[in-house]
Amino acid sequence: MTRVVVTVMPRQGVLDPQGQAVRGALGRLGFSGIHDVRLGRRIELELDGPDPLGTAREMCERLLANALIEDFTVAIED
Amino acid sequence: MTRVVVTVMPRQGVLDPQGQAVRGALGRLGFSGIHDVRLGRRIELELDGPDPLGTAREMCERLLANALIEDFTVAIED
DSSP, rough: EEEEEEEEEEEESOOHHHHHHHHHHHHHTTTTEEEEEEEEEEEEEEEOOOOOOOHHHIIIIIOOOOOOEEEEEEEEOH | OEEEEEEEEEESSOOOOOHHHHHHHHHHTTTTOEEEEEEEEEEEEEOOOOOOHHHHHHHIIIIOOOTEEEEEEEEOOO
């Protein structure tokens, strides 16, 4: 069994309304010095099989990420 | 300016309905050998100030994470 960590983030240059909403909320709480906030997903998968990284990539392409507006990375975690 | 990466995940032992929904959807797409799926958030912050890690921790406690059901980590990324 392999633990694969998938990270899905908004593409550079794509508007990130969730990140902007968080940035605004942090400002209203009194936090300052915030240059940017980007909000994405972290998905931890525990997979069987011979090629967990390839499987995770296919899962991203088919379900976990929206390639139009998001980038993803996959990595094996010890 | 420092880039801080915040990871927020459901606590061990807490039900993760989003992760279970993703697991079900992957199964319906034909993926097998999935032992577990856990779904959380990755938040990338670009912060000014003398203590970006401490600031990020305070942001988690006040807004970014729900301590009842979620754990968070903060790390500086190069």
